[in-house]
Amino acid sequence: MPRRAATPRASSDPRRTGVIDLVEVSKTFRTPGGEVHALDHVSLHVEPGEIFGIVGQSGAGKSTLIRTVNALEQPDSGTVTVAGATISELRGKELREARRRAGMIFQHFNLLSSRTALGNVELTLEIAGTGRGARRRRAQEILDLVGLADRADAYPAQLSGGQKQRVGIARALADNPRVLLSDEATSALDPETTRSVLDLIRRLSRELGLTVLLITHEMDVIKRICDSAALMEHGRIIENGAMEQLITTPGSRLAAALFELGELPPDRGHRIVDITFTKQTSSEPVIAKLARDQGIDVAILGAAIETIHGGTQTGRTRLEIPGSADEVERALTYLREQGLFVEVVR
Ligand SMILES: Nc1ncnc2c1ncn2[C@@H]1O[C@H](COP(=O)(O)OP(=O)(O)OP(=O)(O)O)[C@@H](O)[C@H]1O
Ligand SMILES: [Mg+2]
Incomplete structure (x- = not known):
């Protein structure tokens, strides 16, 4: 996007x-x-x-x-x-x-x-x-x-x-x-x-x-x-x-301060990404589908969901994506295709 x-x-x-x-x-x-x-x-x-x-x-x-x-x-x-x-x-x-x-x-x-x-x-x-x-x-x-x-x-x-x-x-x-x-x-x-x-x-x-x-x-x-x-x-x-x-x-x-996801865990060589979603793009089905459709299991490291005034739900979820560079790339592409905003933090 x-x-x-x-x-x-x-x-x-x-x-x-x-x-x-x-x-x-x-x-x-x-x-x-x-x-x-x-x-x-x-x-x-x-x-x-x-x-x-x-x-x-x-x-x-x-x-x-x-x-x-x-x-x-x-x-x-x-x-x-x-x-x-x-x-x-x-x-x-x-x-x-x-x-x-x-x-x-x-x-x-x-x-x-x-x-x-x-x-x-x-x-x-x-x-x-x-x-x-x-x-x-x-x-x-x-x-x-x-x-x-x-x-x-x-x-x-x-x-x-x-x-x-x-x-x-x-x-x-x-x-x-x-x-x-x-x-x-x-x-x-x-x-x-x-x-x-x-x-x-x-x-x-x-x-x-x-x-x-x-x-x-x-x-x-x-x-x-x-x-x-x-x-x-x-x-x-x-x-x-x-x-x-x-x-x-x-x-x-400002976004980081608004959605505090805490410290990064120790580096295990896995890619860590933050995904931002709004009420149109809830994260859970996407994460489940990532596992089911793409065969990629991700770990949820943290989540912060906030209701911005007017009732808009916005949130960030921090994911750890194990696997080869290829798989990681596939996961990132998939998440972006779902309309989620994806930011690689490590
Ligand atoms: N009348 C003044 N004379 C001299 N220095 C001033 C004066 N007013 C502000 N300053 C200085 O200008 C800078 C900005 O001050 P300001 O009061 O705008 O900060 P602030 O962001 O409101 O801080 P705070 O969160 O502590 O209220 C500070 O370094 C302050 O010491
Ligand atoms: Mg002041």
Whole structure:
């Protein structure tokens, strides 16, 4: 099956307009210890309504990237366009207006402890200059949308982590932004609360046509809600694409992290391959048929099956194929003919 190479999207083509477009964005911090290239010619294209995840090690430049999207950080070079406005070129009032296109949520919620849930949500609208009555109505409406209508009068200290993040989401969305930015918004939450907050973000994205750019270190977050993902390292994007594409890209590090198959066993001279399958190409009958039709017995060394959001089942199975070079070749051909993506790992 033909596959596109890693970094398959034409993300640096400025003619393509998404909701978020970064073209060759660079940002260097000068510190007493020297220069830090936090962003090094980063190009990124996020489609309308897409949920896009960014992963990478600490210091990779993820937060700096997201901060260029809401103009908390100005790039040294390159352009950042959000919902049609090139925010990296705007100043003053125009910039403040453009900033309203993106709402942001944070790991530690950043709520004002002196204000109720409703008061926190209203804050966004106060800053936007919305009148008192409209402000209150909108804040109540959006609290209802995140399932917190009955806790409008509670203070942050009286709310659970999940509830606080729902307030954070309501606050971020109160002024009808086109984009929701999230910097590790579920990292302080337990797994179950994480799932419910992620499901809420996905629902809101669908209902409001919201585009989401999120940073996470949790692969489960990527699997659960992301349509596309990028891997950052040393200020660069080193992998980038739609999930279905990434998981079948040869040598993809994101795919390997998403489907952990463990260490390779000791070398016994046998060929080891990883096969990737989707719901259309389940692995088991194929492996059984390989033995029956081709007389080739393979050993299953590991399997990881994941349900990517939307219910698409995707998985990887690691097989050991004994036999002569001829037999191995025959097995590989057979697997590929069945529509499976086959990657030889040893
Ligand atoms: N205001 C700043 N001044 C100087 N250096 C900075 C500044 N902001 C970020 N950096 C540096 O830029 C690099 C990227 O930082 P950034 O916060 O974007 O990383 P990150 O990927 O978000 O990391 P983490 O996962 O730890 O949050 C780091 O080396 C960081 O120390
Ligand atoms: Mg960060």
